Amino acid sequence: MPPVLETRDLTIRFGGHVAVDGVSCAFHAGTLTAIVGPNGAGKTTYFNLMSGQLAATSGQTLLDGDDISALGAAGRAQRGIGRAFQITNLFPNLTVGENVRLAAQARGRAKASLLSLWSSHRDWIAKADHYLEEVNLSGVRDTLAAALPHGDKRKLEVAIMMALEPQVFMFDEPTAGMSVDEVPVILDLIRKLKADGTKTILLVEHKMDVVRSLADRIVVLHNGRLVADGEPAEVIASPVVQEAYLGQAPKAVEATHG
Numbered sequence: 001m002p003p004v005l006e007t008r009d010l011t012i013r014f015g016g017h018v019a020v021d022g023v024s025c026a027f028h029a030g031t032l033t034a035i036v037g038p039n040g041a042g043k044t045t046y047f048n049l050m051s052g053q054l055a056a057t058s059g060q061t062l063l064d065g066d067d068i069s070a071l072g073a074a075g076r077a078q079r080g081i082g083r084a085f086q087i088t089n090l091f092p093n094l095t096v097g098e099n100v101r102l103a104a105q106a107r108g109r110a111k112a113s114l115l116s117l118w119s120s121h122r123d124w125i126a127k128a129d130h131y132l133e134e135v136n137l138s139g140v141r142d143t144l145a146a147a148l149p150h151g152d153k154r155k156l157e158v159a160i161m162m163a164l165e166p167q168v169f170m171f172d173e174p175t176a177g178m179s180v181d182e183v184p185v186i187l188d189l190i191r192k193l194k195a196d197g198t199k200t201i202l203l204v205e206h207k208m209d210v211v212r213s214l215a216d217r218i219v220v221l222h223n224g225r226l227v228a229d230g231e232p233a234e235v236i237a238s239p240v241v242q243e244a245y246l247g248q249a250p251k252a253v254e255a256t257h258g
C-alpha cells in the first residue's frame with residue numbers, strides 16, 4: 001500500500017542551525033508511529049513542517065502521493081492533515097460545544113450542498129455532542145473555552161481535531177500537563193482511533209510507557225536527523241537509541257523500514 005504521508009529529504013535551517021536535517025520517512029494508513037528523541041531533537045519542528053506551520057528550506061512533503069510542499073497549514077488541514085494541541089486554535093469566547101460544532105460544520109460544509117445546510121445543522125450538533133462525549137467533556141458543553149482548565153483545553157483540542165475528521169492525526173505530547181485521571185481518557189481515545197484501522201496516526205511523546213503501549217513503530221530523531229526507525233522493542237533496545245538518550249552522537253541508522 002502506498003504511504004498516506006511521506007517526507008523526502010525534508011530540511012529546515014534556522015540561521016546556521018539545521019533543526020530537521022534530510023528526514024525521509026513514510027507513514028501508512030492503519031499505523032501509529034511514535035516520534036521520539038531527546039529535547040531539541042527536532043520532533044516538534046518536524047511536525048510543524050509536515051502540518052505546514054513551517055516552510056521547509058528544502059525537501060518535500062507528500063500526501064496521498066501529491067507534493068503538498070507549497071501548501072500552508074490551512075491548505076494541508078483541508079486536505080486531511082489534523083493537528084491537535086494548538087491552543088490558539090480555540091475560539092476562547094465561544095462555548096466548548098460551539099467550538100466543536102464549528103469544526104464539524106467546517107468539515108460538513110466541504111461536503112454539503114447549499115440546500116442541505118439547514119438539515120445538516122442538526123447533524124453538526126449531534127456530531128459535536130458525540131466528540132465531546134468521546135473526550136469526556138459533555139459536562140462542560142456550555143462553558144466558555146477560555147474558562148477551561150489546561151487539561152480540558154487539551155481535550156477540547158482533540159475533540160476539535162476529531163470533528164474535522166482528518167485522515168492523518170498528529171498528536172504532540174497529548175497528555176503533557178494533564179492530571180493523572182485525565183491521561184487515560186486521551187490514551188483510550190488514541191487507542192480507539194488506532195483500532196479503526198484506517199487512520200494514519202503520528203505521536204510525539206516523551207513518556208516511553210505511553211510509546212510502548214501505543215506505537216506500532218518508533219522513529220528516533222537526534223540532532224534533526226532520523227537515526228532509528230523500526231519495531232518498538234527493537235528500536236528501544238538499539239545502541240543508537242541508548243546513545244541518543246545519553247546525549248552522545250549516534251553512529252548509524254538502524255532497523256530501517258517503511
Ligand SMILES: Nc1ncnc2c1ncn2[C@@H]1O[C@H](COP(=O)(O)OP(=O)(O)OP(=O)(O)O)[C@@H](O)[C@H]1O
Nearest residue numbers: 014017018019037038039040041042043044045046
Ligand atoms: N523558530 C525557531 N527558530 C530558531 N530555532 C528553532 C526554532 N524552532 C526550533 N528551533 C530549534 O530547533 C531545534 C529543534 O527544536 P524542536 O522544538 O523541534 O525539538 P523537540 O525535539 O520538539 O524538543 P522538545 O522535546 O524539547 O520539545 C532546537 O534546537 C530549537 O531550539
